[in-house]
Amino acid sequence: MTPEQLSSAVRDVLTAAVDAGDLALPDGVPTQVSVERPRNRDHGDYATNVALQLAKKAGTNPRALAELLSARLRQVDGIEAVDIAGPGFLNITVSAAAQGELARTVVEAGEAYGHGTALAGTTIDVEFISANPTGPLHLGHVRWAAVGDALARVLEAAGAAVTREFYINDRGGQMDKFGASIMARAHGEAVPEDGYHGEYVNDLAKAVVAQEPGILDRPRDEQLVAFREAGYRLQLAEQQSQLEEFRTHFDVWYSERSLHDNGRVEHALDVLRQQGHLFDADGALWMRTTDFGDDKDRVLRRSNGEYTYFAADAAYYVDKRERGFDICVYLLGADHHGYIGRLKALAACAGDDPEYNIEIPIGQLVKIVQDGQELRLSKRAGTMLTLGQVVEAAGVDALRYSLCRYPADSPLTLDVAQITKQTSDNPVFYVQYGHARLASILRNAAELGVDKGELKPELLDHERESLLLGALAEFPRVVATAAELREPHRVARYLEDTASTFHKFYDVCRVLPMGDEEATDVHRARLWLVEATQVVLANGLALLGVVAPDRM
Structure with missing residues (x-):
């Protein structure tokens, strides 16, 4: 029995009591009833x-309402006991059979277990990297590449339709400096002082000349444009390739310059x-963002007719909303x-609700330490x-697991030696090893010819089995909460606990028969539980973009 099923049972009991005239709720039965796992198992499941919560509205005291509800809850199939604690808390114990059924639920749901409908019907655009196509993606992008992708996965698991978007900063003076830097290297000249000096620029110059052999014979002004555009294409392709290798896929690569080229800026200003x-x-043309709490009004078009960067921001936001994104x-x-x-003020100026239609999480810096030294610069x-x-x-x-394991708004230092060591005090190894161990048990069962057969859930009555089933039951709620709060790190912490x-279950509960021992229904029931646990760990790791290995 899952927390959601129990919550539904409590709502049904409330509804029945109201229909019978035993309870009056002027505001009606609540659509959600909180059911939690107590820290102390002596307080029930x-x-x-x-x-x-409802006693005052019902015109009674909490203890009396608890008595009314407990009598009805005891009649619900799968509920073994209901005790009243303190001023009116209801502690519920479910039967082993009802709790054991969860193993079947998880196994049959497979990859869908943990997914819900809390955000069904909501379309969300998640823009989590905005970069210039003038060089390699750097450490500042790494955290968002992991966290942004994990957030998108969690939102999808909660039922939202999600688009992952990369905003390409491909307009402005930096692009000309980029082109001039490549051109200088191609001619064997010094790169402009305010240009790009990494060795990768030399590689780009060689690649561009190889692709366009006659480029050096063109007039210099034509060369500048040609080197700029060719370098742009090559560098963007490298960024895309590196992100795919990092398991971060973007549905949309949105060009800043396209906002201007396609008339989207002018259209947005009209809107x-x-x-x-x-x-x-x-x-100049201004937006009165101070009407909505901004510290100053923002210029959209300067007196010389040039659009500001904020004009592009405005056009980009209006474009997103017109593409149908709710959030x-x-x-x-x-x-x-x-x-x-x-940005909040911009949304308000566009006629939207800045507390709903736009969200702006801020991530803190991350440092990577190797051999006691912070990794800082790349010569390339x-x-x-x-x-x-x-x-x-x-x-x-x-890297992905470690970056997703912490709230994004907290500064983070990762030690390469710590996050890559294969010991139980390394969280990513611990969780992946758990999955590999579960896979090994199932392989061994197959080799022994032990099939899990038909589940007899009432046999999963050991305390450690109950605790593990309780942990598996929490997974859908953890995912839903991670999506609601935009905090994918909750999934990582849940996986470690599970x-x-x-x-601990495996240490005391023998899953497979030993020696010539015949397999029993208890062994088979535990195989159901093992497979259910494997499903949950695999699904949780998938939400973080991390592999669930079968062997380690």
């Missing part, structure tokens, strides 16, 4: 404070003007706190530690 928050002053999530770096107010990149370099040092699984609960 589950607990609810519904009597305390915003209709909302009444644009005004002209000193020959636009912008995952931004630690140096972008100032964007929260202006010139000024940064690249995503490829970090992945090479730590590996995809260790792996620990499994190892």
